[in-house]
Amino acid sequence: xRTLVNRWLxxxxxxPTLFLLCLLPAIWLVFGAVTDNxxxxxxxxLLRATGDWTLRVLCLVLCVTxxxxxxxxxxxxxxxxxxxxxxxxxAVLHLLAYCWFDMGFEVADIAKDIAKRPFIxxxxxxFVLLTPLALTSFNRAIKALGARRWQALHRLVYAVAVxxxxxxxxxxxxxxxxxxxxxxxxxxxxxLGWRLQRRLRGGLLLDWLRSRFGRQIERPRLPAGRxx
Amino acid sequence: xxxxxxxxxFQHAVSSDITPHAVYNRRRELLKGLAxxxxxxxxxxxxxxxxxxxxxxGARPGKLAALGAQASKVAGAMSLxxxxxxxxxxxxxxxxxxxxxxxxxxxxxxxxxTTPWSVEIEGMVKKPGKFALEDLLxxxxxxxxxxxLRCVEGWSMxxxxxxxxxxxxxxxxxxxxxAKYVEFVSLxxxxxxxxxxxxxxxWPYAEGLRLDEAMHPLTLLSFGMYGEVxxxxxxxxxxxxxxxxxxxxxxxxxVKIRFTDKQPGTAWNKAAANEYGFYSNVNPTVDHPRWxxxxxxxxxxxxxxxxxxxTQMFNGYEAxxxxxxxxxxxxxxx
Numbered sequence: 001x002r003t004l005v006n007r008w009l010x011x012x013x014x015x016p017t018l019f020l021l022c023l024l025p026a027i028w029l030v031f032g033a034v035t036d037n038x039x040x041x042x043x044x045x046l047l048r049a050t051g052d053w054t055l056r057v058l059c060l061v062l063c064v065t066x067x068x069x070x071x072x073x074x075x076x077x078x079x080x081x082x083x084x085x086x087x088x089x090x091a092v093l094h095l096l097a098y099c100w101f102d103m104g105f106e107v108a109d110i111a112k113d114i115a116k117r118p119f120i121x122x123x124x125x126x127f128v129l130l131t132p133l134a135l136t137s138f139n140r141a142i143k144a145l146g147a148r149r150w151q152a153l154h155r156l157v158y159a160v161a162v163x164x165x166x167x168x169x170x171x172x173x174x175x176x177x178x179x180x181x182x183x184x185x186x187x188x189x190x191x192l193g194w195r196l197q198r199r200l201r202g203g204l205l206l207d208w209l210r211s212r213f214g215r216q217i218e219r220p221r222l223p224a225g226r227x228x
Numbered sequence: 229x230x231x232x233x234x235x236x237x238f239q240h241a242v243s244s245d246i247t248p249h250a251v252y253n254r255r256r257e258l259l260k261g262l263a264x265x266x267x268x269x270x271x272x273x274x275x276x277x278x279x280x281x282x283x284x285x286g287a288r289p290g291k292l293a294a295l296g297a298q299a300s301k302v303a304g305a306m307s308l309x310x311x312x313x314x315x316x317x318x319x320x321x322x323x324x325x326x327x328x329x330x331x332x333x334x335x336x337x338x339x340x341x342t343t344p345w346s347v348e349i350e351g352m353v354k355k356p357g358k359f360a361l362e363d364l365l366x367x368x369x370x371x372x373x374x375x376x377l378r379c380v381e382g383w384s385m386x387x388x389x390x391x392x393x394x395x396x397x398x399x400x401x402x403x404x405x406x407a408k409y410v411e412f413v414s415l416x417x418x419x420x421x422x423x424x425x426x427x428x429x430x431w432p433y434a435e436g437l438r439l440d441e442a443m444h445p446l447t448l449l450s451f452g453m454y455g456e457v458x459x460x461x462x463x464x465x466x467x468x469x470x471x472x473x474x475x476x477x478x479x480x481x482x483v484k485i486r487f488t489d490k491q492p493g494t495a496w497n498k499a500a501a502n503e504y505g506f507y508s509n510v511n512p513t514v515d516h517p518r519w520x521x522x523x524x525x526x527x528x529x530x531x532x533x534x535x536x537x538x539t540q541m542f543n544g545y546e547a548x549x550x551x552x553x554x555x556x557x558x559x560x561x562x
Contacts, residue, residue: 033532039319039320039330039331040315040316040319040320040330040527040528041320041330041383041525041527042532043525043532044383044525046532100533101532101533102536104535104536109520113519113520116515117517117518117519119518120518170518171518173500175328175428175499176427176428176429176499176500177328177428
């Protein structure tokens with residue numbers, strides 16, 4: 001079964017199909033805007049929807065590695081770059097919607113708004129952190145950076161996930177309406193937690209801390225017979 | 229001689245003989261109408277708007293029972309702005325008792341039961357009591373008022389309300405000298421309002437005004453809009469409309485009006501005191517902590533790519549209400 005799904009995922013049509021699926025929300029929004037089907041406040045609808053889809057694709061891309069590891073579907077790794085770039089795509093649309101519909105492209109107003117409002121600042125910081133990841137997504141960049149450095153850089157996506165949830169939380173905070181925020185926080189929390197737990201169990205975190213901060217950090221004594 | 233003159237013994241008729249009597253009697257309105265057409269909205273403000281008000285927003289939507297009204301004579305009550313389409317005004321609402329999404333109230337508020345309805349008047353008044361809706365409807369002649377509505381979220385509409393000044397009711401119940409504030413309590417019925425009980429706000433929804441604000445002629449007790457009774461999602465059967473304050477100050481589906489000497493706690497202020505003050509006057513110079521209040525998007529009118537329009541001080545009602553806040557630091561009392 002696993003090999004079957006793996007082979008499936010390796011098929012030539014798989015990635016184009018995924019591409020179209022990821023593009024579907026954007027197509028639907030453009031269609032809605034053109035046909036005036038986005039309700040009484042289309043600007044707000046576009047701003048919110050692009051933000052929602054950024055978060056959703058972010059959840060998806062962070063699912064890839066856990067799913068691959070747990071299920072052994074190694075071919076899933078092929079989807080990671082595309083999904084990651086779609087996160088950036090929707091983030092760019094979200095930022096564009098804000099700059100255009102909310103701010104009328106007034107650069108001075110935008111700069112003031114980002115500096116003044118923590119909720120905008122956090123969202124913008126997330127976008128800024130995503131940018132180098134999008135810029136180094138192609139093979140030559142990976143080679144130029146070296147796999148280790150590239151990987152270290154791309155761990156920024158964890159920070160982006162935290163910032164994205166915080167941005168959403170803050171946006172909803174004024175209305176005490178956290179149900180949706182909680183859903184994303186739970187999903188992203190679980191996905192980050194899975195990674196953290198693996199590192200802790202693997203002792204990698206300790207190794208890393210030790211390499212950083214010297215030998216003050218003791219490896220915890222493990223129960224007899226348990227190996228790392 | 230083609231051109232007749234006095235010299236020929238021709239007596240010229242006076243203009244009142246030539247012009248049909250009905251038209252002659254309306255000559256001022258006609259002149260005003262011409263001026264309005266010719267001068268456009270810029271110069272037209274001096275002209276009486278009554279002649280045009282009836283047709284300003286087009287035909288009645290025909291969805292609910294008609295509620296007739298005369299154009300209001302209250303200063304500032306007849307905005308010349310383009311009226312928002314009924315479709316938008318009745319589908320894009322904040323009414324958290326029916327859900328937090330702006331499409332929720334229109335989808336869910338059909339469960340609201342508006343008959344029988346009564347409004348309890350209590351607290352510091354000489355004549356407390358319960359007013360049946362039917363009595364409230366008859367208490368004073370219905371007026372149409374075209375008000376701008378500015379939501380704290382940064383959008384606005386222009387709505388032709390039907391109702392009368394809240395002051396008419398207040399005078400009937402005779403507030404005591406000690407009364408300084410008025411509290412407005414909305415219905416909170418978990419059986420018909422699915423989101424009452426959600427933790428977003430304290431229920432029932434309560435709002436408040438200073439007594440002088442409540443007595444201001446622009447403060448409207450509204451029973452209808454667009455020539456019909458209020459749709460449920462807009463706060464049927466009776467609501468408040470305070471046009472110079474952010475929309476949330478105008479409580480919907482009112483069941484109780486209480487007169488007090490202490491500033492009442494208000495729903496949004498209790499939920500986030502740093503974001504929503506008691507006064508919440510529309511003020512482009514005092515930003516919401518999370519967004520600017522300097523501009524607004526007019527629903528149904530400003531296109532997707534149109535720039536937002538600047539927000540006016542007191543939502544454009546400064547001439548009428550500015551004196552209520554003379555000497556007050558509006559940054560502090562936001």
